[in-house]
Amino acid sequence: MSRQHKQIHLAAHFPGVNNTTVWTDPRSRSQIDFDSFEHLARTAERGLFDFFFLAEGLRLREHNGRIHDLDVVGRPESITVLNALAAVTERLGLAATVNATFNEPYELARRLASLDHLSGGRAAWNVVTSSDAFTGENFRRGGFLDRADRYTRAAEFVATARELWDSWPPDATPRPFAHTGRHFTIDGEFGVERSPQGHPVVIQAGDSDEGREFAASAADIIFTRHGSLEAGRAFYADVKRRLARYGRAPEELKIMPGVTLVLGDTAADAQEKAAEIRLQQVSPQTALLTLEQIWGVDLSGYDPDGPLPDIDPDPDSQLTQGRVRHGDPLAVAAKWRALSEEKGLSIRQTVIEASGRQSFIGTPEAVAAQLAEFVAADAADGFILVPHLTPGGLDDFVERVVPLLQERGVFRTAYTGTTLRDHLGLPYPGERG
Amino acid sequence: MAVPTGTLHLAAAIDGDGQYQAPYYVELARLAEEGTLDFITLDDTFGPPGPGRGRLDALAVLARVAPATGRIGLVPTVTTTHTEPFHVSSAVATLDWVSRGRAGWRVEVSATEEEARLVGRRPAAPAGELWAEAGEVADVVARLWDSWEDDAEIRDTATGRFVDRDKLHYVDFEGARFSVRGPAIVPRPPQGHPVVAVAATDPVTWQTAARHADVVYLRATSPEEAGRIRDELKRRAVAHGREPGTLTVLASIAVDLADGEGAAGNAPPVTLTETPGGPPLYRGGPVELAELITGWHTADAVDGFHITPVAPRHDLERFVNGTVALLQHRGLFRTFYPGATLRDHLGLSRPAGRYALEREAAR
Ligand SMILES: Cc1cc2nc3c(=O)[nH]c(=O)nc-3n(C[C@H](O)[C@H](O)[C@H](O)COP(=O)(O)O)c2cc1C
Numbered sequence: 001m002s003r004q005h006k007q008i009h010l011a012a013h014f015p016g017v018n019n020t021t022v023w024t025d026p027r028s029r030s031q032i033d034f035d036s037f038e039h040l041a042r043t044a045e046r047g048l049f050d051f052f053f054l055a056e057g058l059r060l061r062e063h064n065g066r067i068h069d070l071d072v073v074g075r076p077e078s079i080t081v082l083n084a085l086a087a088v089t090e091r092l093g094l095a096a097t098v099n100a101t102f103n104e105p106y107e108l109a110r111r112l113a114s115l116d117h118l119s120g121g122r123a124a125w126n127v128v129t130s131s132d133a134f135t136g137e138n139f140r141r142g143g144f145l146d147r148a149d150r151y152t153r154a155a156e157f158v159a160t161a162r163e164l165w166d167s168w169p170p171d172a173t174p175r176p177f178a179h180t181g182r183h184f185t186i187d188g189e190f191g192v193e194r195s196p197q198g199h200p201v202v203i204q205a206g207d208s209d210e211g212r213e214f215a216a217s218a219a220d221i222i223f224t225r226h227g228s229l230e231a232g233r234a235f236y237a238d239v240k241r242r243l244a245r246y247g248r249a250p251e252e253l254k255i256m257p258g259v260t261l262v263l264g265d266t267a268a269d270a271q272e273k274a275a276e277i278r279l280q281q282v283s284p285q286t287a288l289l290t291l292e293q294i295w296g297v298d299l300s301g302y303d304p305d306g307p308l309p310d311i312d313p314d315p316d317s318q319l320t321q322g323r324v325r326h327g328d329p330l331a332v333a334a335k336w337r338a339l340s341e342e343k344g345l346s347i348r349q350t351v352i353e354a355s356g357r358q359s360f361i362g363t364p365e366a367v368a369a370q371l372a373e374f375v376a377a378d379a380a381d382g383f384i385l386v387p388h389l390t391p392g393g394l395d396d397f398v399e400r401v402v403p404l405l406q407e408r409g410v411f412r413t414a415y416t417g418t419t420l421r422d423h424l425g426l427p428y429p430g431e432r433g
Numbered sequence: 434m435a436v437p438t439g440t441l442h443l444a445a446a447i448d449g450d451g452q453y454q455a456p457y458y459v460e461l462a463r464l465a466e467e468g469t470l471d472f473i474t475l476d477d478t479f480g481p482p483g484p485g486r487g488r489l490d491a492l493a494v495l496a497r498v499a500p501a502t503g504r505i506g507l508v509p510t511v512t513t514t515h516t517e518p519f520h521v522s523s524a525v526a527t528l529d530w531v532s533r534g535r536a537g538w539r540v541e542v543s544a545t546e547e548e549a550r551l552v553g554r555r556p557a558a559p560a561g562e563l564w565a566e567a568g569e570v571a572d573v574v575a576r577l578w579d580s581w582e583d584d585a586e587i588r589d590t591a592t593g594r595f596v597d598r599d600k601l602h603y604v605d606f607e608g609a610r611f612s613v614r615g616p617a618i619v620p621r622p623p624q625g626h627p628v629v630a631v632a633a634t635d636p637v638t639w640q641t642a643a644r645h646a647d648v649v650y651l652r653a654t655s656p657e658e659a660g661r662i663r664d665e666l667k668r669r670a671v672a673h674g675r676e677p678g679t680l681t682v683l684a685s686i687a688v689d690l691a692d693g694e695g696a697a698g699n700a701p702p703v704t705l706t707e708t709p710g711g712p713p714l715y716r717g718g719p720v721e722l723a724e725l726i727t728g729w730h731t732a733d734a735v736d737g738f739h740i741t742p743v744a745p746r747h748d749l750e751r752f753v754n755g756t757v758a759l760l761q762h763r764g765l766f767r768t769f770y771p772g773a774t775l776r777d778h779l780g781l782s783r784p785a786g787r788y789a790l791e792r793e794a795a796r
Binding site: 057066070102137139186191 | 493
């Protein structure tokens with residue numbers, strides 16, 4: 001009997017609003033036109049990926065009181081784009097990041113169920129939880145939620161959405177639902193017939209203890225950022241251990257870090273390309289700005305090719321708005337200083353060295369081997385690939401790496417099911433009593 | 434004989450209670466597009482329309498339809514009472530992006546206690562209050578559409594700037610029920626402003642319709658009644674500083690073409706029957722319907738018609754292949770789309786962004 005290899009799950013992230021996207025590259029095209037979304041989604045489907053992933057932002061980022069102007073900004077609304085993509089793809093899962101803070105369960109459950117119907121069972125929801133008053137200025141409710149309450153609302157939000165989806169059993173008329181909780185008190189009849197997946201797939205992105213616990217209790221996939229093989233294994237073990245508490249088996253939650261990759265004809269070629277890409281991603285302006293985000297003070301007088309500032313960060317600074325924080329600024333600054341001193345790095349070099357995601361760099365053979373190793377070593381169940389080019393950034397991967405993963409027996413050679421749950425090997429939720 | 438004063442506009446609803454399959458909607462949309470109709474509409478409400486029937490999110494359906502069609506306008510109902518104006522603005526702008534300039538939005542409110550309890554955020558309110566709020570939503574949504582100037586994205590490699598931040602604008606809207614800071618997340622949509630529609634079937638909607646809508650549907654059983662309402666709506670639009678020609682007024686009628694082929698000339702004159710809560714009902718043949726449309730249009734009572742087929746597949750097919758074909762044959766309705774966007778079909782120009790104009794004026 002041949003040994004069954006653990007299968008890799010792959011997803012494509014549409015390069016969005018951050019400095020990962022190298023818009024200065026002449027091959028970079030629109031991040032808004034539907035053509036771009038169609039190109040990347042079709043590429044992912046040709047590569048038999050599990051799903052296509054869109055992030056979300058609800059307010060343009062600001063720095064020092066002004067709109068940040070160095071990176072790609074401007075994106076269409078996710079669920080609407082995914083509904084349109086459902087027309088030009090057949091099997092690919094379609095995942096939308098949608099905030100649990102600035103939405104209401106009835107409305108969102110309805111929109112997600114609609115996507116699931118219109119795509120024939122391919123919908124997924126990445127539940128994010130930003131709560132800041134800065135984003136809240138665009139919404140009726142404003143910044144009403146304490147940081148500590150983010151996940152209590154998110155957990156109740158997801159639980160409520162599941163109650164709504166379950167209130168309309170297959171082949172039956174809807175039962176009235178009534179939910180009374182801390183964040184929501186709603187009742188009535190759900191307006192959408194049970195969708196093909198029953199419950200769209202739920203993804204969680206967030207790394208705190210509360211975030212992990214929420215994921216263990218309620219998510220089907222975790223989208224993480226952890227870097228090295230060791231960090232990945234520790235995260236993986238920690239999260240999978242938490243599942244038992246909720247009566248769930250380890251395979252019921254897939255762990256998929258967001259990663260970048262660079263392919264070359266030789267190892268040296270790939271390394272050279274990777275270095276070039278990092279230089280494009282971290283321009284001198286971006287390097288200083290990244291530092292200002294940690295220090296919380298104006299550093300425009302510093303030379304990006306010179307040493308790190310010797311002043312300490314201001315931990316209470318409001319200089320930067322709308323970005324996920326790097327963690328405790330004093331600790332981050334200390335770590336970056338140590339790195340810079342140890343290797344003799346300039347500001348720009350330090351930012352390049354310290355701020356990258358996990359990246360797989362090498363020949364197609366080497367990258368296929370690294371991906372397979374990561375998964376075999378239980379550092380991940382798969383990857384959300386974050387290309388640095390829109391929309392052609394995964395063309396090479398699909399043409400050159402996917403066949404190698406298939407040869408190794410670690411990736412599917414055809415879709416065996418039609419829904420995203422099928423691709424992920426996730427159970428279909430039964431109805432509740 | 435009066436001479437028709439403007440282009441005839443035709444639109445059709447593709448509503449289907451309890452329909453969940455994308456191909457159903459795609460088929461109807463393509464049929465309407467074969468008839469070169471200006472646009473299709475899809476109704477929506479949070480609550481189920483009847484016991485066990487339910488419906489999909491209308492904007493979602495028309496986004497699914499967009500890549501499967503080429504020219505026809507796509508006008509979903511999107512409600513304003515229990516939704517976030519910022520999200521509404523993004524979703525409609527995105528429908529315009531994925532359809533390459535074919536999006537519209539029918540503004541509607543949620544007045545019932547049932548709908549209020551589904552969301553649980555606020556109790557039901559009187560229609561007058563909700564329509565005033567809907568006007569504020571339409572206003573802030575349009576401001577958000579304008580908050581990116583058309584050429585805000587510069588991709589200037591020399592300075593490393595992707596956007597020109599001077600061409601991104603805070604809207605700083607303070608309404609009675611909400612405030613929005615802006616700018617939008619979605620860049621200015623292809624049409625500048627997707628087309629705004631209001632069913633002005635109740636006078637409570639007239640003020641909001643006259644001020645914010647590009648297209649209104651009214652309910653009338655005679656051309657005289659329709660003409661009176663249209664004049665009133667246009668008078669109010671002018672009072673809001675608008676050009677009367679920027680408001681397209683359509684008569685809403687439900688259409689049942691189940692009976693008889695009919696033949697021009699020898700049938701009794703057709704009439705519309707009032708139906709409680711819905712548009713007046715036309716029942717008869719496609720040829721007589723073409724006569725009715727011609728008559729109302731020639732009398733300059735309306736700019737066109739928004740039809741709701743009673744049995745969507747059957748009645749829309751007969752409408753397109755019977756009524757529309759005849760109107761085309763008579764030269765009263767176009768046989769092809771001369772433009773690409775819904776604004777083109779309606780003869781509406783692409784609006785300049787207000788902040789761009791202000792910035793230019795301030796120079
Ligand atoms: C990999 C990853 C991707 C994320 N993507 C988004 C996003 O697209 N939109 C968003 O508003 N927040 C996003 N977040 C932020 C999370 O929703 C959350 O606010 C943040 O991680 C802080 O939560 P935590 O304290 O649990 O880590 C992302 C977080 C991670 C780790």
